[in-house]
Amino acid sequence: MNRLAGSQSPYLQQHAANPVDWWPWGEEAIAEAKRRDVPLLISVGYSSCHWCHVMAHESFEHEGVAALVNELTVPVKVDREERPDVDAVYMTATQAMTGQGGWPMTVFATPDGEPFYCGTYFPRDAFERLVRAVSDAWRGQREAVLEQSAKVVEAIRQIAAKPQANPMHEGVLDAAAQSLVKSYDKEHGGFGGAPKFPPHMNLLFLLRHYQRTRDDEVLDIVRYTCERMARGGMYDQLAGGFARYAVDGTWTVPHFEKMLYDNALLLRVYVQLHRIAGGGTARRVAGEVADFLRRDLHDGHGFISALDADTDGVEGLTYAWTRAQIDEVLGEIDGAWARYLLEVTADGTFEHGASVLQLPEDPLNLERWLDIRQRLLAARDARPQPGRDGKIVAAWNGLAITALVEFGQVYGDPQAVQLAIDTARYLADVHIVDGRLRRVSRDGVVGTPAGVLEDYGAVAEAFCAVHQATGEGEWLALAGRLLDVALERFADPAGGFFDTADDAEQLVSRPADVTDNATPSGLSAIAAALVTYSALTADVTRREAAERALATVAMVAATHGRFTGYACSVGEALLSGPYEIAIATDDRNDPLVAAAWWHAPPGAVVVAGPPDAPGVPLLEARIQRDNLPTAYVCRNFVCDTPVTALEDLVAGLG
Structure with a gap:
């Protein structure tokens, strides 16, 4: 029996027909594990994750593997985007045990949910051996397994302990900026090496830092990074929009999934960069990303979560081009020009002789380029298309609303502002239930997972943005009510915030991550909303709450600016006034x-x-x-x- 078919989650639905007898996360799965006295196999991923698909095809769709899993464990499938609280707890355990994390995440836990063995992707043979070994250990070395799980749970709680509070003053922000400067890749832009993720929150921080300090080195870092990202294969040169990350250090070959949160945050970056420093690339990319959001990610209710990395099980099938394919669409003369312009080589930059399109420099003949771009896009649209994760996530829609308000107000685009207003109305009408925020909806129907701190923060900030765009008091009042809930239900009496409410499901540890990841941390998001709300209302208590929250991350920010970009951008707002x-x-x-x-x-x-x-x-x-x-x-x-x-x-x- 498979229990995922009725789920709202596209990721869970992808596994509904597996021979693995999946359970959704919840008390029923835990009770079943206790009844059978077998470990939980907790498999965490998301619908657009390439390696999640690979592990599913290799292992979870294999009858023999499924029989083994069903016999020896209670398998539980978790959508990390729907249940970020569950993901956070087990990701902390995985990182503590292995020194790294990622998805798919594979965790074996006691029937009480306490993890004792963690990993990520496993090839089929290794996964089969692992399931047998875990089962043998559970049956024959129970005491050692329980001792291990106790150590892991204690490690999770120690990691979740908040660092010493310290005001986020000017010196902290200067040190955070310098930590980014030290890790800057001068040759290719960005920070660190491969794989290279778009550092949107760090760039937002550095832009605000530049406004305060007028440090030209900082502005050059942002300008060059944005230029290289926009000209590489990670950016869709035909339709706009950024992929999740580049597998290399040069922004050439992406993992092809396109996430709402990346594009919302990057839209803000390119708008602010153009506003502060000018530049044709920044203005062009801002417009193209805004168009991508409206055209490809809005479903009439709100913004869906993602476009998949794979098409028909093949990564990049929709997006990569061979020389022959280019010539077939454009003909020999235009094809040769386009291949040179877009760096489509004989050997290819991707796989099987195919290339990911890049645009190293602006074409001199813009009219010819626009015509070729349209012809290539029309041909690409006729190909099989990647899957869509139609799940609407409250926090990510909040990020998109704020970005579109900024875009629309800066460039005088009333349609962008109206789309932001309409999406905010959807969140207010559908995602707020009995005064509390729900995390996800799909096809206009709200889901059951409760909103976490990042949802309250990002949506409250979005409502504040819509208030500014419309001059209507309703949106400010809605933001205030969400912040009231956050302060009542999520605040830590010792300082800062937890990621889950005090009446939420109790996990083996209550998550409270102060660092940003793919999206702003809950703490960063709620601090941003509190600061904006306080500026709009002269509410000093909200400002003080934001200052206390930022104090819990200041020590991390001073030495590891890469992991606190959004919090530091809020700190710069406070220094400015705002x-x-x-x-x-x-x-x-x-x-x-x-x-x-x-x-x-x-x-x-x-x-x-x-x-x-x-x-x-x-x-x-x-x-x-x-x-x-x-x-x-x-x-x-x-x-x-x-x-x-x-x-x-x-x-x-x-």
Whole structure:
């Protein structure tokens, strides 16, 4: 019997027809393991994960392996995107035992859920041997297994212990920036070596750091990294959008899955880079990523999670090109030009003589390039397409909403702003149930997993962004209620926050990771929302809560900036003020509004609307001087003289 068919999770549904007798995570699986007195096999992954597919094809679809697993364990399948709390606990155990982590994650645990053997991908023969060895140990060396599980659980709890609190002051942020400078890859951009992930949160931090320090080295790092990422194979040169990461150190060959969270965060990076430093590539990529989000990831309700790495079980089948395929679409003359432009070589840059398209430099004949790009894209669209993970994740949609508001406000794109508003409405109407946030939905139906801290933080920050875009008090009130829940249910009396609520399912350890990973940590996300909300409302208690949260990560940030980028970007906002910019006007398209968004200092909030607009604290008692649109620039709740001239506003934000 397989119990996954009714799941909302695309990842679990991918395994519904396996001969492995999968159970979803929950008390029933644990009770079954206790009843049978066998270990739990906890397999964690996500729908667009290439190596998850490989292990599934090799092992979980194999009748012999399945029979062995069913006989000797209670197998449990977990979607890490749906249950990040479960993933966090067992990933901590895996990293503690092996020194590394990743997906698929393979964990053997006692019937109580305490892990005693952890790993990631195993080839079929090795996996079969491992299942037998674990079963033999459970039956014949029970005491040693339980001793091992106790050590692992204690290690998890020790790792989860928060570091000593220290204010995130200017010196911490300067040290964090320098730690990034030291790990910078001067030849190819980015930080560290292969595999190379897009360092979006670090780049956001460095852009804000540059605004404070005017350190040209820092800006050069961001500019060069963004240029190299956008010109390599990790960026889709035909349709826009970034893949999850590059398998090499040169941004050439990606793992082809495209994740919502990466593209939302990178959209913010390229918008801010263009706003601060100019550059045609940054502006082009920002527009293309925004188009990718609207066209390929929005399902009419919200933004889906991902496009798969594989097509029909083959990685990169949709995206890679041979020289012959290029010529077949374009003909000999245009084909030769395109192959040179896009670095499609005879040997190929990927597999089997195929290449991943790159764009090392802008073509001199832009009109010809756009025509060729469209023809290649049309041909590619006729190929089999990668699978789609239609799951809508609250936190990731929050990131996308904030990014689209920034894009739309900076570039005057009302359609982008409207899409952000519509998506926020969906989250408010569907994902908030009885005052609490649910993590996932699909096809307009909300799921059962409870929201974790990153959901509350990212969605509250998004609601604050929509409040700024619309001047409507409802969104600020919604953000405030989510923050109330976070402070009541997630806050740690000793400082900082836990990733799960105090009334959530009790796991072997209550996760509380202070470091950013693929997305902002829950702590970083909630701190960002608290700072933004406090700037919009003059709520000092919310600001103080953010400062206490950041204090728990400051010691890590000072030496390991790569793992605290979003938290450090919030720290830069606090050092900046952040600025509170209110524009009293009946015309939300007034040039003062556009200038405020374009010249905004780190973390600044911008609200425009008529004086004393209901539910908009920043517009209280903001009169229009001489009946002209009037800008009020404040910092730490102290305001400069109101101005009506555009040049005076820009000077006040410099």
